[in-house]
Amino acid sequence: MKKLINNPDHVVTEMLRGIEKAHPELTYHEGFEVISRKDKKTNKVGLVSGGGSGHEPAHAGYVGYGMLDAAVSGNVFASPSPDRIVKGIETANSGAGVLLIIKNYSGDIMNFEMSKDIAEMQGIEVDYVVVKDDVAVEDSTYSAGRRGIAGTVFVHKIAGAKAEMGGSLSEVKAAAEKTIQNVRSMGMAMAPCILPGVGKPGFTLGEDEVEIGMGIHGEPGVFHTNVKSAKAFAEILVEKILADYDYSDSEVAVMINGLGSTPLMELYIMYNEVESLLKEKNIKVYRSFVGNYMTALEMSGCSVSLLKLDDELKTLLDYEANTPGLKVRSL
């Protein structure tokens, strides 16, 4: 597998240097692998997220106005250590407390919780939420309970808007929790990715084989199937989501998330199918996001996320965001 890298051991550092150079509004705290905002306000709730690298633009790409204050990177597909997360919390803190947005993987939970305790001993008020949007499996290789995947980006967006609008720590947490309550995702993989320096994929799929419900680190999903039409795959993913949560007669935000190497053409074809399926069920799309939002290096495939909206969530979703990975222009 050909990679456009220098040294596999330095991919995270060199990527973060590139992000800092490309986005002068962001600062890279080298050694801690933290990306933070330069336009730090005072007395705004700080938002920190992070996790393994390899999911770009998540998470560093969501640092900026209306979303995160700091993102903490681990090595590829590996949780960041507590010293890094504590640095992220310190950087994001401006006196009104810090909310951690954690994807539900055991390593992340352990390290973020430990970091919360350390930061609290330093006098910083810290709370957290855990995203578990993936309906594919109830427990997984790296998680007790459901995994957190692309729906996490909605949590960044909604909580980020609430914090930017001056919400208190408990109000920002409540907005994040409502988002977590209302979002479900389901993915599929058509071809694996390869970790830098490893040289071979973590799993294999046959020429006519697709895995439904695969995780964003190549963790096993629900079942293998053969290659089907976009329409058939859209039905499989949407039906599993709708069976899990009641979206009937509601308005939703939809995300069709590419895992890395699926052409945008195909993601729009999937969206065309997903929107039609939702319409048939009287579910109205309020806003949609089609693109690479939470990838798995160059994995091929996609995930579908549905977020049920109420008036508060609509307002927060529509609020201005200006980050490298997601820009929303308020109307």
Add this chain to the structure above:
Amino acid sequence: MKKLINNPDHVVTEMLRGIEKAHPELTYHEGFEVISRKDKKTNKVGLVSGGGSGHEPAHAGYVGYGMLDAAVSGNVFASPSPDRIVKGIETANSGAGVLLIIKNYSGDIMNFEMSKDIAEMQGIEVDYVVVKDDVAVEDSTYSAGRRGIAGTVFVHKIAGAKAEMGGSLSEVKAAAEKTIQNVRSMGMAMAPCILPGVGKPGFTLGEDEVEIGMGIHGEPGVFHTNVKSAKAFAEILVEKILADYDYSDSEVAVMINGLGSTPLMELYIMYNEVESLLKEKNIKVYRSFVGNYMTALEMSGCSVSLLKLDDELKTLLDYEANTPGLKVRSL
């Protein structure tokens, strides 16, 4: 090769339906494969671009405030026919004339020129510019003269801003021509793409083989080499660009464009190297763009584009743009 599609013959139509649904501010003119803006002004110079599909977000993704008024899609990697382009011109026309932004491929030149003649017979004032930013080869499989590649996105951005600010047709054309004069690009491919319905790649590269200067349709480039470091590839691409045009002591916009399946992580690593090389040569980056801007389905690789800036181009580059594929927030 697994594709997330229904019928290979319908990929363009289904993609454009998806784009229309996902972006309610855009209209899809089915049958003509034209995407246009709903917020049509009167007496604004209309901007039309287009070309083969498979380069998403180019070109339909650049329709919107501050960029194109209409994009015309051909089949995958095939020029759109004149009836489609004429429809694009009619849709973009609001009384102040229409500028066509054409990438230099023989089929595109022929069809866009013919469309210009037809539209002029209908009383619409039409002019055009041809983008030839690729310094790799002087003539190519599908072009007499240099090919137009990712630098075209800068032409959309700059000309789009000039038109939005009320420039006349000749002023918008002059801004586009200045951009074309000042932009150079150079790409490389690490793995091929496969056209929907074809089932095998249009070219092959060995396990340790990379093609320097390959086109965005898999046309041959300059030479094959083995896999090198990101730094070494950055040097090869940047040196070829700098040998072609005098960027010394200037400020530039940089685009690191992914061809489809190269992870964003690797594009930022490339940007880190490119920025360092430019700095060594006293070339200052004013603004950068790192991501998938003009792809070749799921081809692996990237291109580097450099646009030399003056005060006028900086103002136009910084002007607000709000399209699915590129959003710039005016400062």
